[in-house]
Amino acid sequence: MREIEFKNTKEKVVLKFFDRTSDIFNDLEGKKCFFICDANVLSAHPAVTTWLDESKAIKILLDHPEAQKNLESYKKIIEALKVNSFTRKDYLIGLGGGATTDLAGFVAATYMRGMRFIQIPTSLLGQVDASVGGKTAINFDGIKNFVGSFYNPEQIFINTEFLSSLNEQEFLNGLAEVIKHAIISSEESLNEIFNEKSAIVAKEPETLSKIIDNSIAVKESIVSEDFNEAGKRKFLNFGHTFAHGIEYANRKQPILHGHAVVIGMLMASTYSEHKGMLDAVDLEKIKKVIGSFNYNFSNINLDVETIVEGMKSDKKNQSEKIALILLQGIGNPVLHEEGNIENLTNFIRDFAENFEK
Ligand SMILES: NC(=O)c1ccc[n+]([C@@H]2O[C@H](COP(=O)([O-])OP(=O)(O)OC[C@H]3O[C@@H](n4cnc5c(N)ncnc54)[C@H](O)[C@@H]3O)[C@@H](O)[C@H]2O)c1
Numbered sequence: 001m002r003e004i005e006f007k008n009t010k011e012k013v014v015l016k017f018f019d020r021t022s023d024i025f026n027d028l029e030g031k032k033c034f035f036i037c038d039a040n041v042l043s044a045h046p047a048v049t050t051w052l053d054e055s056k057a058i059k060i061l062l063d064h065p066e067a068q069k070n071l072e073s074y075k076k077i078i079e080a081l082k083v084n085s086f087t088r089k090d091y092l093i094g095l096g097g098g099a100t101t102d103l104a105g106f107v108a109a110t111y112m113r114g115m116r117f118i119q120i121p122t123s124l125l126g127q128v129d130a131s132v133g134g135k136t137a138i139n140f141d142g143i144k145n146f147v148g149s150f151y152n153p154e155q156i157f158i159n160t161e162f163l164s165s166l167n168e169q170e171f172l173n174g175l176a177e178v179i180k181h182a183i184i185s186s187e188e189s190l191n192e193i194f195n196e197k198s199a200i201v202a203k204e205p206e207t208l209s210k211i212i213d214n215s216i217a218v219k220e221s222i223v224s225e226d227f228n229e230a231g232k233r234k235f236l237n238f239g240h241t242f243a244h245g246i247e248y249a250n251r252k253q254p255i256l257h258g259h260a261v262v263i264g265m266l267m268a269s270t271y272s273e274h275k276g277m278l279d280a281v282d283l284e285k286i287k288k289v290i291g292s293f294n295y296n297f298s299n300i301n302l303d304v305e306t307i308v309e310g311m312k313s314d315k316k317n318q319s320e321k322i323a324l325i326l327l328q329g330i331g332n333p334v335l336h337e338e339g340n341i342e343n344l345t346n347f348i349r350d351f352a353e354n355f356e357k
Pocket residue numbers: 038039040041044065066069096097098099100102122123124125126129130131132133134135136137144145162163164165166167170173
């Protein structure tokens with residue numbers, strides 16, 4: 001087991017890398033724990049179910065985590081914590097993908113004004129993104145992450161064994177954020193992903209641990225400088241404004257967020273080059289890295305007017321301008337407030353016409 005303490009977070013947050021799932025549970029021995037679990041993860045990892053059954057831990061299972069990341073689940077969990085006399089000093093543990101850990105985080109943040117909290121993310125997206133940075137949330141009235149808070153777990157347990165059961169498209173969904181963290185941090189990180197692509201796709205544990213570790217370090221360093229998203233944290237939205245537009249254009253047949261982010265990153269990089277901010281060589285490198293993974297874009301709708309409509313409603317926009325994170329180089333993201341919507345629309349039209357699905 002390898003242990004890293006986040007350097008700059010206000011509260012102590014410890015990241016632990018485990019080689020085996022069983023070691024995670026040795027670490028929890030003797031603690032009073034309430035688990036919020038993704039049922040799909042338990043089905044795929046029977047040893048975890050056995051441990052939970054043998055321990056005195058109480059658990060609630062989520063069969064459809066994203067659909068259950070809501071007020072009803074929140075209430076049910078708060079009631080169960082109360083009935084079982086959990087106090088602030090006991091542990092709430094989120095074990096699952098980002099939907100599960102977001103819900104768990106929101107419960108932990110608010111039960112008795114905050115209880116002890118551990119994240120055990122099991123999807124790649126959860127490991128490199130959702131469980132890091134302290135954002136917790138539930139969906140409300142059909143609006144994603146409408147109710148939430150900032151609350152850090154005291155520990156985050158990472159074990160790449162969990163990823164063995166994640167399907168390819170979900171894995172690529174998380175990999176989009178790994179690629180994003182590399183693009184906004186350094187050319188070296190991006191080269192590493194390219195050089196290790198076969199080992200990444202083969203889910204080779206040592207390579208995955210290294211890539212996940214680096215990716216978390218990028219997010220942690222940005223978040224620690226800007227926990228409440230007043231400045232630098234916006235760089236984590238690289239590719240995301242375009243992606244929100246793409247998701248909006250595909251809302252009737254939703255696509256995975258990470259797949260929209262990948263196209264969004266290609267759009268943002270190409271737009272940066274178009275504006276003379278990014279070298280053509282760097283753009284080619286970004287395209288080459290993304291193109292080396294098996295993203296399937298064949299069913300994605302790139303209707304220009306709808307994409308722009310979706311981008312206009314992005315909550316990060318100020319007044320009539322569209323807030324974009326562009327690149328002045330790999331590892332050098334900048335905030336750009338685009339006021340010329342006609343230019344942007346023409347660019348997206350051109351991009352969509354030339355995009356090879
Ligand atoms: N808090 C944050 O900063 C933050 C950041 C990004 C995303 N999020 C949130 O995270 C969620 C997306 O995360 P996600 O992609 O992990 O979604 P998810 O939790 O819905 O998991 C995706 C699918 O993978 C399954 N799964 C998870 N781990 C598995 C495993 N090891 N083996 C087999 N199947 C597994 C789940 O059951 C689900 O079907 C969204 O709700 C999003 O809002 C939060």
